[in-house]
Amino acid sequence: MKKNEIRYSAKQGFVNLLRHPLLLFSSVTTLTLMLFLLSIFVAVSLNASHLARILGQQPPIEIMMEPGIDQEAIDDLTLLLNDHANVIEIRAYSAEENFETFKENIGKEEIFNEDSYVDNFPSTFNIRLDDPALAEEFKEQMMAERGVFTVSLEHELMSFLDRTQKTLNTIGVVVFLVLALVSSLVVGNMVRVAALSRATEINIMKYVGATDGYVRIPFLIEGAMAGLLGALFGTLISGVVYYRLQTAVAGSATTGSLASQLQLLPTSRIVGIMLVLNIATGVILSMAASFLALRRHVKV
Numbered sequence: 001m002k003k004n005e006i007r008y009s010a011k012q013g014f015v016n017l018l019r020h021p022l023l024l025f026s027s028v029t030t031l032t033l034m035l036f037l038l039s040i041f042v043a044v045s046l047n048a049s050h051l052a053r054i055l056g057q058q059p060p061i062e063i064m065m066e067p068g069i070d071q072e073a074i075d076d077l078t079l080l081l082n083d084h085a086n087v088i089e090i091r092a093y094s095a096e097e098n099f100e101t102f103k104e105n106i107g108k109e110e111i112f113n114e115d116s117y118v119d120n121f122p123s124t125f126n127i128r129l130d131d132p133a134l135a136e137e138f139k140e141q142m143m144a145e146r147g148v149f150t151v152s153l154e155h156e157l158m159s160f161l162d163r164t165q166k167t168l169n170t171i172g173v174v175v176f177l178v179l180a181l182v183s184s185l186v187v188g189n190m191v192r193v194a195a196l197s198r199a200t201e202i203n204i205m206k207y208v209g210a211t212d213g214y215v216r217i218p219f220l221i222e223g224a225m226a227g228l229l230g231a232l233f234g235t236l237i238s239g240v241v242y243y244r245l246q247t248a249v250a251g252s253a254t255t256g257s258l259a260s261q262l263q264l265l266p267t268s269r270i271v272g273i274m275l276v277l278n279i280a281t282g283v284i285l286s287m288a289a290s291f292l293a294l295r296r297h298v299k300v
Contacts, residue, residue, distance in 0.1 A: 023193055024226060030186040031230025031282055032237070034179040038281065039238035039274040041172040046273065047264050048168050060091070060126035061135060062152040063142055067095070067122045073147030074123050080145065081125060086138065089128040095121045122149060180285055183230075187223055187286045188293040219290050227286030231278035239271040246270075 018024075065074060081090050093101075099121045129138060139151040246264045 023189075024222075027187050027226040027286075028229045028233065031183050031227060031286065032233040034183045035231055035234030035278045035282055036238050037179060038176055039234060039278060040241075041168075041175055042274060042277060043238070043242050043265075043270050045168050045172050046270065048164065050265055060089075060128055061138065063125040063127060064149045064152070065123040065125075065147050066149045068119050069123070069147040073145075077125070077142075077145055077147065081127065086129045086131060086134050087127055088130045089126075091126040093124045093126070095119075095123050098122065098124060180281075184285060184289040187226055187289040192293045216291065216294055219294055220287050223286035223290030224283050227282030227284070228279060230286075231275070231282035234282075235271065235275045235278050238274055239267065242270055243267045 063077070065077070078090075078092060081087050095118050099118045102121065127138075129135060135153050139153060142148055142151045242264075246267050249264050
């Protein structure tokens with residue numbers, strides 16, 4: 001097609017938006033609801049991943065050295081941990097410190113007043129990793145080091161966080177597919193009704209030599225505009241809801257290092273992701289539905 005034909009065909013697409021306002025309203029409303037729910041699931045999934053990563057880093061991995069091991073082995077392990085790419089925090093406790101903690105906990109310090117008891121206590125390291133999924137691999141690596149007696153992991157919490165994240169992702173995909181199907185049917189019906197109302201005009205254009213692309217462009221633009229409007233409204237509504245929730249959570253947060261980390265992701269970041277995802281989903285989905293709905297009408 002020539003440039004002026006594309007320009008004229010595209011112009012008709014914008015003009016035709018006002019020919020069926022009720023159908024346009026129905027399509028935009030359905031898409032807005034779909035993309036609003038999609039945005040909510042995206043926000044929940046992103047925050048679940050964010051909080052799971054933080055919580056997964058909290059339970060330390062404890063490395064216990066053999067009691068009475070020489071200082072060289074402890075120093076070698078300390079150096080290895082400091083250079084490890086996945087270790088984000090190290091807390092080292094000497095045998096003397098563990099002995100003192102033990103005495104304080106049992107409340108009978110006078111029973112253990114001899115320094116010889118220290119030889120029965122191990123030096124320990126509490127480790128946090130940047131990715132809890134690497135815990136098993138990290139354990140195997142540490143158990144191969146000289147002087148390491150045992151490595152303890154928080155399996156239950158890590159497994160729960162991993163299962164929760166996978167469940168949320170699965171639910172999000174299922175909901176998206178259902179909503180996408182419903183929205184496609186609504187947009188497809190809008191375009192089909194618009195095509196039926198212009199059936200005579202389309203037939204004349206086809207008989208005088210109009211190409212399929214020339215006929216389709218106005219309807220594809222109608223679908224794309226419906227998708228764009230639905231994306232903007234859906235993002236706006238979900239952004240307002242998320243902002244209020246994020247503000248409420250931030251205002252009710254308690255003090256403490258962990259509490260300060262357990263915050264929802266910033267609204268600007270979430271809304272930015274929502275906007276890009278909603279526009280891409282809404283426009284592509286609507287144009288695809290429009291294209292499929294026109295297959296029969298462009299064949300004369």
